[in-house]
Amino acid sequence: MSRLENFISRMTAQRDILDHVCAEVAKMEGLVLELGLGNGRTFHHLRERLPGRRIVVFDREVGAHTSSIPEAENLVLGEIRETARKFIGIEAALVHADIGTGYDDRDAVTATWLPDLIASLLRVGGFAVSGTPLDHPLLKRLPAPTSEPADRYFLCKRV
Ligand code: SAM
Numbered sequence: 001m002s003r004l005e006n007f008i009s010r011m012t013a014q015r016d017i018l019d020h021v022c023a024e025v026a027k028m029e030g031l032v033l034e035l036g037l038g039n040g041r042t043f044h045h046l047r048e049r050l051p052g053r054r055i056v057v058f059d060r061e062v063g064a065h066t067s068s069i070p071e072a073e074n075l076v077l078g079e080i081r082e083t084a085r086k087f088i089g090i091e092a093a094l095v096h097a098d099i100g101t102g103y104d105d106r107d108a109v110t111a112t113w114l115p116d117l118i119a120s121l122l123r124v125g126g127f128a129v130s131g132t133p134l135d136h137p138l139l140k141r142l143p144a145p146t147s148e149p150a151d152r153y154f155l156c157k158r159v
Contacts, residue, residue: 091122107132130153
């Protein structure tokens with residue numbers, strides 16, 4: 001599979017999982033946290049799927065398309081490992097983390113802190129959607145609602 005095909009498959013799984021989860025999140029209280037604004041495509045998608053829901057977005061810097069930049073009060077700049085700590089206990093309904101790099105060694109470093117952080121941000125019954133696996137006793141992996149292969153994008157529920 002070429003990198004282009006792999007990318008398309010990952011984005012298809014991402015979209016399918018986010019669509020599935022947004023229908024569930026719409027029925028529950030709680031913030032949505034977007035870890036990694038990037039170009040803002042998934043922020044834009046979440047905003048469309050969850051109208052009226054507060055979405056707080058984290059990144060090192062703003063590099064998004066102008067149509068997809070959060071309001072200043074919902075944008076947190078800096079290293080997520082540090083900045084998101086202030087939100088621990090917020091009982092978010094959904095945390096979406098798209099901060100994988102495609103490099104196993106770098107993603108292995110992220111895996112040492114990201115699952116714990118996400119578990120402490122979510123309410124019980126809330127959802128984590130991630131581009132990298134989330135290995136944590138409080139994050140129960142769910143089958144991804146997509147026809148793409150299971151390792152493309154990951155869905156967990158906070159137990
Ligand atoms: N989901 C986004 C979209 O649809 O446009 C793409 C996100 S992009 C793949 C990842 C973003 O996460 C980058 O903008 C990068 O700066 C940010 N990022 C990655 N690791 C980070 C960290 N540890 N702290 C802050 N930002 C981080």
